[in-house]
Amino acid sequence: MFSQVIVTLAIIGVLAFAMSGCRKSQPKSPPGDDEVKTAAEFAAEAEDEITEENLDEKLDRLEKEIEADIANEE
DSSP states (O other): OHHHHHHHHHHHHHHHHHHHSOOOOOOOOOTTTTOOOOHHHHHHHHHHHOOTTTHHHHHHHHHHHHHHHHHHHO
8 A cells, every 4th residue: 555655656746747847938039129119100210210302212222122122032
């Protein structure tokens, strides 16, 4: 009887240890990466940066970036 109790406790201990071990933790992101801009923040930033005077320049720059991205994908 005593040996059965010891074996049962040993099995329970091994199972508890096996179930709790080797948990993979997610890697922590570097500081500063947690901040994500909202659509309203992007819109406010665009209103500050884009004016009628530099509209054509900004548009040309964006078109060149898009063309370069397309060329890199091919």
